[in-house]
Amino acid sequence: MDDSGQNADGPAASKRKDARRNQQTLLDAAAAVFATSGVEAPVRDIAAEAGVGMGTIYRHFPTRADLVIAVYRHQVETCAEAGPALLAAGPTPHAALGRWVGLFVDFLVTKHGLAAAMQADNAGFETLHAYFLDRLLPVCTELLDAAAAAGEIRSDVGAYPFLRGVGNLCIGAGTDPRYDARRLVELLVEGLRPPHRP
Amino acid sequence: MDDSGQNADGPAASKRKDARRNQQTLLDAAAAVFATSGVEAPVRDIAAEAGVGMGTIYRHFPTRADLVIAVYRHQVETCAEAGPALLAAGPTPHAALGRWVGLFVDFLVTKHGLAAAMQADNAGFETLHAYFLDRLLPVCTELLDAAAAAGEIRSDVGAYPFLRGVGNLCIGAGTDPRYDARRLVELLVEGLRPPHRP
DNA sequence: TGCGAAACGGAACTACGCTCCGTATCGTTA
DNA sequence: TAACGATACGGAGCGTAGTTCCGTTTCGCA
Numbered sequence: 001m002d003d004s005g006q007n008a009d010g011p012a013a014s015k016r017k018d019a020r021r022n023q024q025t026l027l028d029a030a031a032a033v034f035a036t037s038g039v040e041a042p043v044r045d046i047a048a049e050a051g052v053g054m055g056t057i058y059r060h061f062p063t064r065a066d067l068v069i070a071v072y073r074h075q076v077e078t079c080a081e082a083g084p085a086l087l088a089a090g091p092t093p094h095a096a097l098g099r100w101v102g103l104f105v106d107f108l109v110t111k112h113g114l115a116a117a118m119q120a121d122n123a124g125f126e127t128l129h130a131y132f133l134d135r136l137l138p139v140c141t142e143l144l145d146a147a148a149a150a151g152e153i154r155s156d157v158g159a160y161p162f163l164r165g166v167g168n169l170c171i172g173a174g175t176d177p178r179y180d181a182r183r184l185v186e187l188l189v190e191g192l193r194p195p196h197r198p
Numbered sequence: 199m200d201d202s203g204q205n206a207d208g209p210a211a212s213k214r215k216d217a218r219r220n221q222q223t224l225l226d227a228a229a230a231v232f233a234t235s236g237v238e239a240p241v242r243d244i245a246a247e248a249g250v251g252m253g254t255i256y257r258h259f260p261t262r263a264d265l266v267i268a269v270y271r272h273q274v275e276t277c278a279e280a281g282p283a284l285l286a287a288g289p290t291p292h293a294a295l296g297r298w299v300g301l302f303v304d305f306l307v308t309k310h311g312l313a314a315a316m317q318a319d320n321a322g323f324e325t326l327h328a329y330f331l332d333r334l335l336p337v338c339t340e341l342l343d344a345a346a347a348a349g350e351i352r353s354d355v356g357a358y359p360f361l362r363g364v365g366n367l368c369i370g371a372g373t374d375p376r377y378d379a380r381r382l383v384e385l386l387v388e389g390l391r392p393p394h395r396p
Numbered sequence: 397t398g399c400g401a402a403a404c405g406g407a408a409c410t411a412c413g414c415t416c417c418g419t420a421t422c423g424t425t426a
Numbered sequence: 427t428a429a430c431g432a433t434a435c436g437g438a439g440c441g442t443a444g445t446t447c448c449g450t451t452t453c454g455c456a
Contacts (some may be wrong), residue, residue, distance in 0.1 A: 016453060019403060042443060053405030121373045157385065158376070165382040168366045175319045178356070184363040187355065188382070191389030214422060214433060240412060251436030
């Protein structure tokens with residue numbers, strides 16, 4: 001899966017020193033440009049910001065998804081690792097689920113355009129979608145299972161649709177003060193509770 | 199607002215006969231291409247399907263949003279009109295809300311790429327966003343207010359974020375069998391219920 | 397110091413949105 | 427019905443952006 005040149009976070013310990021340095025430069029430049037113009041910023045802009053040619057970008061990060069993943073890897077890892085911790089700490093599995101989802105939402109809404117790019121069918125971003133899934137789906141499954149086992153939520157909602165739903169709700173957040181993704185996600189999490197029999 | 203050439207559904211009763219005919223041809227062609235390739239299909243493709251030049255498209259529909267609106271106007275109107283009817287018919291306002299939202303979701307998930315295009319910040323689609331809002335927000339508000347007045351849902355959720363949330367949840371539906379937008383929207387609607395005090 | 401491999405840069409190719417203007421068509425008037 | 431102005435048409439052409447390709451430069455080892 002990581003035959004694409006960049007793995008882990010630091011530039012791979014392989015190859016020439018200038019290449020490693022350029023990779024780091026690129027990562028920094030991309031982070032800066034993403035923050036300003038969103039993850040769909042023109043490749044030329046990122047190259048310019050980094051002071052390198054476009055060929056260099058494509059050599060290090062064959063697809064835009066590779067670059068995005070490399071830039072945000074740390075934060076996604078952190079989010080993934082927070083899942084089990086919250087489950088252990090929280091008063092109930094449902095509360096832990098709520099908090100964990102909140103973390104994910106906080107991450108997404110502050111990354112301009114990331115939630116939209118993460119869409120499954122977004123050409124050129126399939127790898128990005130897959131990465132988020134690989135990393136977060138197991139965590140989400142664990143939390144959902146725990147909450148279901150505790151009888152706090154229905155057990156017929158899959159982690160995949162749920163996680164995608166949360167991601168979808170974050171699209172466009174941060175560009176419109178009237179739209180509060182956090183709130184809607186809270187409602188969705190409430191909606192997971194078993195239908196109360198009156 | 200409709201100084202753009204096309205209004206209502208039939209070609210405007212104005213101007214030359216060939217122009218009217220072309221406008222209808224364009225609408226049919228666009229509907230066909232949208233169904234196959236989604237609403238982001240290249241303008242050239244639509245022109246080719248209709249057997250006209252691109253200039254003709256831009257003359258009749260200055261922006262892509264105008265074309266999309268024209269193609270789907272009927273269905274959006276139908277959806278909007280169904281709101282009050284459901285409210286009058288349904289057993290409860292909350293049930294009516296659920297059914298109405300279901301109608302909206304059914305519409306969106308069958309229109310490849312429409313939910314995504316409807317995004318507020320999508321360059322060139324602002325008009326589309328505005329049209330959906332103009333048409334559906336009042337209906338949604340009415341349903342939400344009725345349900346809130348009946349004490350069936352919290353009263354602190356605005357119609358705008360709710361409607362956008364529903365739209366967002368529909369993004370990417372229909373391209374992935376694992377993702378069930380309908381289900382998630384149902385959960386969201388359940389999440390609207392007042393927190394039950396134990 | 398010399399040399400082959402690795403990396404670099406950016407011109408060039410493709411795809412697409414959108415505009416612009418010469419040409420064709422319509423329908424009205426003499 | 428012939429002629430003419432207004433209206434509409436078509437598609438070449440321009441700008442922008444993604445992606446590739448290859449001649450040039452740099453690195454690091456012998």
